[in-house]
Amino acid sequence: MEGQGSSEMQFTDIETNAGSLDSSIIFHVINDVAGFVLYMHQQIPSILQDISLEFDALQTEFKELDMDLRQTSRRMNLSRKREIKQGIRRLEKLMNTISSLQTALRLLISEIPNIQEVIFVLGASPLRPQHIYQLYFSHGKSVSRGEPDFTKGKAAEGLSRKAIRTLISKGAGSDSYPGPTKLFLLVKASSSLSMPLHFLPKRDFRYSKKIVPFRLRFKCKMQGKAMDASDNASQACSSPNLRDYTSDDLIWFQCRHIIKGIAFKTPAEE
Numbered sequence: 001m002e003g004q005g006s007s008e009m010q011f012t013d014i015e016t017n018a019g020s021l022d023s024s025i026i027f028h029v030i031n032d033v034a035g036f037v038l039y040m041h042q043q044i045p046s047i048l049q050d051i052s053l054e055f056d057a058l059q060t061e062f063k064e065l066d067m068d069l070r071q072t073s074r075r076m077n078l079s080r081k082r083e084i085k086q087g088i089r090r091l092e093k094l095m096n097t098i099s100s101l102q103t104a105l106r107l108l109i110s111e112i113p114n115i116q117e118v119i120f121v122l123g124a125s126p127l128r129p130q131h132i133y134q135l136y137f138s139h140g141k142s143v144s145r146g147e148p149d150f151t152k153g154k155a156a157e158g159l160s161r162k163a164i165r166t167l168i169s170k171g172a173g174s175d176s177y178p179g180p181t182k183l184f185l186l187v188k189a190s191s192s193l194s195m196p197l198h199f200l201p202k203r204d205f206r207y208s209k210k211i212v213p214f215r216l217r218f219k220c221k222m223q224g225k226a227m228d229a230s231d232n233a234s235q236a237c238s239s240p241n242l243r244d245y246t247s248d249d250l251i252w253f254q255c256r257h258i259i260k261g262i263a264f265k266t267p268a269e270e
Contacts, residue, residue: 062088
């Protein structure tokens with residue numbers, strides 16, 4: 001099977017009480033797993049939320065110092081501004097890349113609400129992975145076309161927490177390699193997908209059979225009972241649905257926004 005290290009697909013199921021896996025759930029699960037992978041494999045010094053707050057705080061303080069024109073504090077401000085600039089420069093590329101990846105995800109999910117498969121590859125390149133994280137979304141009732149809402153609700157929050165707890169219990173991040181590497185995002189979609197600013201086709205993507213991926217499958221608890229209703233609703237649904245395509249139509253697309261870890265000292269090194 002294309003993109004798989006083994007023909008035997010073994011997933012750990014993670015269920016939600018929500019009736020469907022909507023745009024918010026899919027986006028935040030993918031985004032939170034990305035942050036988890038970066039942190040657990042020592043590519044960022046703290047969790048992504050804390051880094052975002054630190055980056056915003058540095059930018060705010062820099063602007064405030066720029067507005068402080070008092071003569072007595074000018075010399076002190078210049079010294080502090082140099083420190084802040086260094087902090088901003090250290091995090092800026094990382095934060096810009098993460099922001100671009102999040103934008104690409106939102107656009108993709110808006111285009112394909114029923115996205116089914118996503119892979120994170122941690123390593124020097126997708127062909128030379130250190131770790132693979134595969135996320136499969138088994139949708140419940142069909143999602144109707146409309147303006148997507150990416151607000152993080154309780155369902156998205158709960159499913160993300162379950163995913164991270166499951167990955168920890170499976171030993172994710174326990175055998176990390178020191179030093180910065182790269183995180184690649186690949187998405188399976190119809191070959192007709194055209195988002196060249198964010199995703200490029202990778203038809204020949206495969207990874208080594210030596211790599212044992214972490215595989216999670218997200219599904220709705222009421223999915224089986226709702227199957228008949230889902231079939232009827234899908235006929236009236238105007239949004240693209242991956243289930244409408246055969247396996248030959250689906251190929252891998254690699255996100256152009258590649259996250260590179262940043263070098264930092266771990267507590268053991270300090």
